[in-house]
Amino acid sequence: MTASPAVDVCIVSHGSAADLPVCLASVAALEHRPLAAVVVDCASADGSAAVAETQREALAAKGVALTVEPLADNAGFAAAMNRALALSAGDSAGEWVLSLNPDARPAPNYLSRLLARAAAHPELRVGAVTGRLVREAPGGGGAPALDDAAVEGEAFDPLFHSFREDAELAFRLRERGWEVLYEPAARAVHRRWSLPERRRSLPPEVNRHSLKNRYLLRLHHQTAANLRRTLPWALGRDLAALAWVLAAERSSLPAYGWLWRHRREILARRRAIQARRTVPARELDRWFGCSGMPL
Numbered sequence: 001m002t003a004s005p006a007v008d009v010c011i012v013s014h015g016s017a018a019d020l021p022v023c024l025a026s027v028a029a030l031e032h033r034p035l036a037a038v039v040v041d042c043a044s045a046d047g048s049a050a051v052a053e054t055q056r057e058a059l060a061a062k063g064v065a066l067t068v069e070p071l072a073d074n075a076g077f078a079a080a081m082n083r084a085l086a087l088s089a090g091d092s093a094g095e096w097v098l099s100l101n102p103d104a105r106p107a108p109n110y111l112s113r114l115l116a117r118a119a120a121h122p123e124l125r126v127g128a129v130t131g132r133l134v135r136e137a138p139g140g141g142g143a144p145a146l147d148d149a150a151v152e153g154e155a156f157d158p159l160f161h162s163f164r165e166d167a168e169l170a171f172r173l174r175e176r177g178w179e180v181l182y183e184p185a186a187r188a189v190h191r192r193w194s195l196p197e198r199r200r201s202l203p204p205e206v207n208r209h210s211l212k213n214r215y216l217l218r219l220h221h222q223t224a225a226n227l228r229r230t231l232p233w234a235l236g237r238d239l240a241a242l243a244w245v246l247a248a249e250r251s252s253l254p255a256y257g258w259l260w261r262h263r264r265e266i267l268a269r270r271r272a273i274q275a276r277r278t279v280p281a282r283e284l285d286r287w288f289g290c291s292g293m294p295l
């Protein structure tokens with residue numbers, strides 16, 4: 001009988017004291033074992049790291065080892081998740097990593113269903129698998145996939161800081177020939193507070209990173225052929241975004257300056273990513289030409 005793969009649940013927190021107890025309780029309730037949890041806190045002012053520590057005993061009672069590391073400053077989600085992955089690899093060396101937001105609550109069978117989906121397709125080089133995230137009702141060691149897709153030893157790109165870093169990793173996985181699967185039967189509730197319709201009420205730093213990263217993702221991965229095909233629509237959206245920033249969100253203007261100041265670093269990162277590509281660009285274009293590709 002094949003042993004169950006070890007899984008490390010990696011969580012990055014920032015101002016998450018209210019969410020962590022419920023999130024970590026959901027982790028403890030996951031059916032899969034062996035299981036470990038890592039929480040890296042980005043200099044929270046609300047005692048998030050201490051709150052995570054209070055859950056250690058409850059997790060241990062369920063057979064889940066907990067590692068908590070507070071950072072001295074807010075390094076951003078990407079850098080903090082890289083640190084969580086490093087701690088994971090050093091402690092329990094899980095074969096799979098579940099990246100989880102503090103405001104997410106996976107169902108008990110969430111992880112089991114994801115692993116079953118991956119195991120059901122031995123003919124594929126599965127690098128990632130995701131479940132269905134549903135909105136909360138109103139009122140209510142890294143894995144070898146990751147090692148192969150990493151650039152300079154980093155699974156997540158620190159240039160992104162926060163937002164779209166998961167999409168960028170998905171691009172790199174696919175460019176290296178890893179499949180990314182979706183298992184709708186695996187469900188997790190996710191509040192997701194950062195939404196376009198709430199943009200006016202979000203912190204300026206959040207909006208700046210969101211704007212910056214929409215360009216950074218394309219600069220790292222878009223090919224010349226794709227740019228030619230999508231230029232009219234992309235240019236229209238870019239002009240609309242610029243108009244919005246000039247008219248209503250001038251605090252996001254520094255995002256354009258950031259991209260220009262870091263242009264050499266961005267282009268160097270692009271060259272490193274593209275040099276490691278093993279899958280033709282047309283294979284990635286298939287992602288955007290249909291609503292889904294059933295197995």
